[in-house]
Amino acid sequence: MSQSEKDSMIAQTVKNYGGKLLSFIRPKVNNTEDAEDILQEVWFQFSNLTNVSEIMNVGAWLYQVTRNKITDSYRKKKTENLEDFVYEDEDGSFSIKDILLLDDSENPELLAFREEVWRELFSALEELPEKQRLVFVENAIEGKKLQEIADEQGENIKTIISRKNYAMKYLRTRMSPLYRDLDN
Numbered sequence: 001m002s003q004s005e006k007d008s009m010i011a012q013t014v015k016n017y018g019g020k021l022l023s024f025i026r027p028k029v030n031n032t033e034d035a036e037d038i039l040q041e042v043w044f045q046f047s048n049l050t051n052v053s054e055i056m057n058v059g060a061w062l063y064q065v066t067r068n069k070i071t072d073s074y075r076k077k078k079t080e081n082l083e084d085f086v087y088e089d090e091d092g093s094f095s096i097k098d099i100l101l102l103d104d105s106e107n108p109e110l111l112a113f114r115e116e117v118w119r120e121l122f123s124a125l126e127e128l129p130e131k132q133r134l135v136f137v138e139n140a141i142e143g144k145k146l147q148e149i150a151d152e153q154g155e156n157i158k159t160i161i162s163r164k165n166y167a168m169k170y171l172r173t174r175m176s177p178l179y180r181d182l183d184n
Contacts, residue, residue, distance in 0.1 A: 013058055024066060034073065038073055125171075136164055
């Protein structure tokens with residue numbers, strides 16, 4: 001098979017199966033970008049075959065490779081998404097301390113992840129009004145109860161809850177690009 005025949009066969013296969021494979025992948029992954037990346041890996045593997053003309057059932061081969069690539073993508077995602085570590089405790093306190101304080105001496109990926117989160121968090125905290133920042137830091141990072149903070153500051157508990165909620169809304173919005181970057 002000449003190179004031009006091979007290129008023509010690959011182009012026709014991409015045309016025939018591209019949309020079908022993407023539709024097959026999409027429900028099995030988190031987002032369209034991941035699905036497109038997997039499909040690109042499939043096409044890369046297909047285009048690098050030396051014996052493409054010897055494949056008896058191209059469709060079956062493509063779907064099998066696609067399933068394998070989806071499985072590989074699950075295995076690669078050993079570090080959970082940032083959202084998995086950012087949650088609200090039963091009393092409503094925003095808890096990131098668990099992930100930020102984990103022992104990461106054996107895991108360089110976790111160390112890099114943690115450093116990036118700390119850097120972004122401190123940058124975002126500096127942008128908050130002082131009273132909101134203080135409530136957030138004391139509650140989420142230092143672990144103080146909201147009522148304890150209210151008592152110390154001589155404020156109504158509802159005021160403290162409101163400050164914390166404003167801080168959390170801002171931080172979620174401010175850090176959402178990091179969530180997306182770490183998720184990809």
